[in-house]
Amino acid sequence: KQEVTQIPAALSVPEGENLVLNCSFTDSAIYNLQWFRQDPGKGLTSLLLIQSSQREQTSGRLNASLDKSSGRSTLYIAASQPGDSATYLCAVTGDYKLSFGAGTTVTVRA
Amino acid sequence: KAGVTQTPRYLIKTRGQQVTLSCSPISGHRSVSWYQQTPGQGLQFLFEYFSETQRNKGNFPGRFSGRQFSNSRSEMNVSTLELGDSALYLCASSFTGDELFFGSGTQLSVL
Numbered sequence: 001k002q003e004v005t006q007i008p009a010a011l012s013v014p015e016g017e018n019l020v021l022n023c024s025f026t027d028s029a030i031y032n033l034q035w036f037r038q039d040p041g042k043g044l045t046s047l048l049l050i051q052s053s054q055r056e057q058t059s060g061r062l063n064a065s066l067d068k069s070s071g072r073s074t075l076y077i078a079a080s081q082p083g084d085s086a087t088y089l090c091a092v093t094g095d096y097k098l099s100f101g102a103g104t105t106v107t108v109r110a
Numbered sequence: 111k112a113g114v115t116q117t118p119r120y121l122i123k124t125r126g127q128q129v130t131l132s133c134s135p136i137s138g139h140r141s142v143s144w145y146q147q148t149p150g151q152g153l154q155f156l157f158e159y160f161s162e163t164q165r166n167k168g169n170f171p172g173r174f175s176g177r178q179f180s181n182s183r184s185e186m187n188v189s190t191l192e193l194g195d196s197a198l199y200l201c202a203s204s205f206t207g208d209e210l211f212f213g214s215g216t217q218l219s220v221l
Contacts, residue, residue, distance in 0.1 A: 031208070032208055032209075034209065034210060036212075041198070041217070042214055042215070043114075043116075043200055043212040043213050043214040043215045044200065044202075044212040045212070046209060046210065046211060046212075049208065049209045051208075089153065091153075091210075093208070095166060097155050097158065097166045097168070098143065098145075098155055098202075098210065099155070100145075100152060100153040100154075101152075102152045103152070
């Protein structure tokens with residue numbers, strides 16, 4: 001059974017600092033890994049999708065890396081802003097089923 | 111392009127009742143999956159449908175069921191509601207099963 005872990009559970013940083021969010025998974029037989037953002041009481045917004053054959057993906061201030069052999073992914077958010085405050089979740093896909101981590105709640109202080 | 115639409119947005123039911131939630135995927139998407147989110151258990155996979163066929167199912171009791179119609183719209187049904195079924199129910203659609211796009215969810219409260 002796939003287990004997805006996100007550390008830390010919560011993070012508070014001053015505006016402008018770079019964010020580093022970690023995700024680890026136990027079964028390396030994945031099709032892809034996706035990072036999401038969730039605001040309180042809302043649905044999930046897709047940030048980045050990394051296919052199993054890729055090593056990283058970038059979109060604006062966001063960069064995500066994937067190391068399948070070690071079962072790890074890292075999401076970098078450059079020059080954080082108060083609007084980046086949210087919960088960030090990673091999810092891995094295998095056998096048409098998505099397994100989620102518990103998320104990292106980020107607070108960016110103005 | 112319209113996103114994933116879930117209705118209703120909020121629902122209040124009492125124990126023992128049943129409930130049906132609806133999800134309309136992004137146009138052209140044939141895969142619809144459902145998830146339950148609670149503060150204690152996080153996000154848990156319920157089931158996934160592709161072209162009207164259930165492809166995979168999570169570890170939930172038989173009270174949770176779903177179906178998908180020929181237009182890819184999907185419904186989820188929960189019978190004999192329990193207090194522990196109170197949660198945010200999210201559905202997601204995908205073209206091939208890769209990148210998932212989520213709706214805003216249905217917040218279900220069971221009293």
